[in-house]
Amino acid sequence: MLRSLSRRTVLSSLAVLSAGVVLSACSDSGKAEAETVPAEPAQPAAPADAAAPATPAPAAPAAKAPEASGSVDMAKLLEPGALPDMMLGKADAPVTIVEYASMTCPHCAHFHETTLPALKTKYIDTGKARLILREFPFDPRAEAGFMLARCSNDNYFPMVDVLFKQQQNWAGAQDARTALLQISKLAGFTQEKFEACLTDQKLLDDIRAVRERGTKDFGVDSTPTFFINGKQYKGALSIEEMSAVIDGML
Template sequence: MNEMSWLDRRQVLTVGAAVAGTALTGSALPAFAQRAQGPAEVPVDELMKPGDLPDLALGPNDAKVTVVEYASMTCGHCMAFHTKVFPEIKKKYIDTGKIRFVFREFPLDARAFAASMLSRCAGSPERSFAMVDALFHTQENWAFVKENPTPKLFEIAKQAGFTQESFDKCLTDQKLLDQLTAIHTRGNEVFGVNATPTFFINGKRLQAAPVVEEFDKVIEPLLSQG
């Protein structure tokens, strides 16, 4: 929820000898300008414009309603949403084909970048969402611990089918790191995202608390339109 600073990632994530001196250990985090409040509405065409890295999305492409979330894997509010609210939204709206849900990475620190990279490397959107779910459910075990979080992250990744080799390869993928950085930068500079989670529903920012009832208030009228 705070403004990002230019940090040496070695200060916040040590990924072990296998990846020492590579993507996550030798680069600086992107910074963004703090804004009091982003725009209440953004152009849908611009919001949904394809990027170099395809969106992680669930639900039909032609759904009447598209929800876009910008989230950081180390954000406690994002964790609360994905563990307590998202399952209800998925059951009510996504699994029934009523909405399309897009998850966009907005990493706030190096550990969030690492977690986002691992979720992307999991494979299909469904597998990536499963990895996101697993990481949020175990957030306290790796996101805020003082010790090196790499072993904890690897334990989670192993459950998703990662080997030590594929784990190390993922965390040293400079192209993927650059692609995630581009999503973060565009979210901030084009759509005014400066906090997580931030939601857009058909281009309109959700101003209320991210609870099921508030999503219902916005989504139901859109679904009932002819």
């Protein structure tokens, strides 16, 4: 269950929140442990003079699609919320992926650094899928990251990308305010714009409303959580797992 957050401004919270609280906030209860497959026993080497026909190496088996943990009504999922949806890809793509993420979640950062680039090349850029990213912050630092991304306007996804890549530099920093300000300045923020963004109570309330809707209406309780054409999958899926799900819908 999400812990209650006070209405104090995110800006005033950044300097007092401990790193331990931030990093423990990312829940990954739905992520399955990787199955360990025992190695085949080594075969004795053939004598040097034995004439053995060359055999091609077996092809790697295709990844099995993970089991969905539930499903939601797609029309309800795509209804407008407190904030306009931020999307990568074409609106008429046959597959829609809705991701709920937290900016301080290391599993979300892992997905965005390792799986999303391949997903974008293979499915999003080719018109087969689109990705909608929705905010699901667990703590004030995650809220601040999303607020800065929203204040970046057309640079929402580049800002999200930078914050995930530099997550260790600000999410666990003793002084997150200074770390986020430095990142924001590189993205073109002035100090005045930075402070105005993080003291925008309406924006903060709207981001919290997106999170609360995800919990109440769609059962989101951990990040990342994906809805692929309405089917729910929890955990940072690999590109192989994503492909197995998406290919079955095309």
